[in-house]
Amino acid sequence: MPWHHPKYSMVIKRRVGHEAALPYDGGMWTHDHEGFRVVQLPALRDNYIYLILPQDQASCLVVDPATAEPVIDACRQLKRRPTHVLNTHHHWDHTGANLALKQMFDCRIIGSIEDRKRIPGLDLAVCGRKPTTLGGLNIRIIETPGHTGGHIAYLIKDALFCGDTLFGAGCGRIFEGTAEQMWSSLKRLSTLPSSTRVYCAHEYTLANLDFAACVDEDNPKLSMRIKQARARRKSGLPTVPSTLSLELETNPFLRVLDHEFRKHYAVQHGISADETSVFARLRKQKDAF
Numbered sequence: 001m002p003w004h005h006p007k008y009s010m011v012i013k014r015r016v017g018h019e020a021a022l023p024y025d026g027g028m029w030t031h032d033h034e035g036f037r038v039v040q041l042p043a044l045r046d047n048y049i050y051l052i053l054p055q056d057q058a059s060c061l062v063v064d065p066a067t068a069e070p071v072i073d074a075c076r077q078l079k080r081r082p083t084h085v086l087n088t089h090h091h092w093d094h095t096g097a098n099l100a101l102k103q104m105f106d107c108r109i110i111g112s113i114e115d116r117k118r119i120p121g122l123d124l125a126v127c128g129r130k131p132t133t134l135g136g137l138n139i140r141i142i143e144t145p146g147h148t149g150g151h152i153a154y155l156i157k158d159a160l161f162c163g164d165t166l167f168g169a170g171c172g173r174i175f176e177g178t179a180e181q182m183w184s185s186l187k188r189l190s191t192l193p194s195s196t197r198v199y200c201a202h203e204y205t206l207a208n209l210d211f212a213a214c215v216d217e218d219n220p221k222l223s224m225r226i227k228q229a230r231a232r233r234k235s236g237l238p239t240v241p242s243t244l245s246l247e248l249e250t251n252p253f254l255r256v257l258d259h260e261f262r263k264h265y266a267v268q269h270g271i272s273a274d275e276t277s278v279f280a281r282l283r284k285q286k287d288a289f
């Protein structure tokens with residue numbers, strides 16, 4: 001298979017290093033984990049594509065490639081060849097480059113067994129019961145239905161690739177599932193270690209924080225996050241990844257786990273204070289926000 005493609009000749013300046021060295025003016029950020037590195041590529045209007053680079057290898061994994069060009073350019077710069085594409089769900093802005101990357105690199109496409117008929121080029125259908133090893137990395141698959149029926153998240157050590165389920169200060173819209181399903185998916189993610197880094201698929205944080213500020217007014221940690229997120233976006237930096245601990249403290253949809261928050265919200269809206277009712281009402285309120 002050709003490594004270089006004449007159509008994609010744009011030069012991206014190489015940047016390899018820890019995020020402390022931000023900003024990078026070529027639109028690529030890197031984050032180091034034990035045994036691998038995550039490269040974050042912006043795509044379309046607000047998507048992020050991730051490359052996972054196992055240490056001491058010439059290969060990489062690609063998460064949710066919306067478009068092929070940034071992936072091809074970054075792989076060329078980093079001298080890595082994609083062996084697998086990991087799709088969190090079937091939406092076009094997560095799978096748009098599946099076929100192009102498969103054709104160019106002969107890589108294998110991985111996605112949920114539920115999505116076997118609608119993920120372009122799917123080679124390996126997975127479910128939550130089967131962990132898998134790719135590029136020497138152990139990958140746990142977590143079923144997270146709600147945004148779509150077949151949505152899954154990938155956990156590699158302390159890096160969570162959660163697609164459109166959990167966002168910075170928000171969560172995905174419920175397109176195919178029920179509020180109950182989405183809530184149990186979020187709850188499943190909330191039980192991971194709080195140091196887990198949350199690599200979601202969109203830069204929606206500022207808009208989500210506007211909503212959070214309306215429903216969680218007296219949360220000093222939220223005010224602090226708003227300030228920091230605005231400053232980062234003003235400097236052209238991503239607010240993603242965040243950490244699960246930050247989401248637990250400031251994401252209104254995970255704040256549902258907090259008894260006081262839930263009670264307060266339920267009283268304000270005249271609804272039952274159980275987790276699912278409060279979550280469902282919050283999600284509905286956000287849809288109309």
Ligand SMILES: [Zn+2]
Pocket residue numbers: 089091147164
């Ligand atoms: Zn989606």
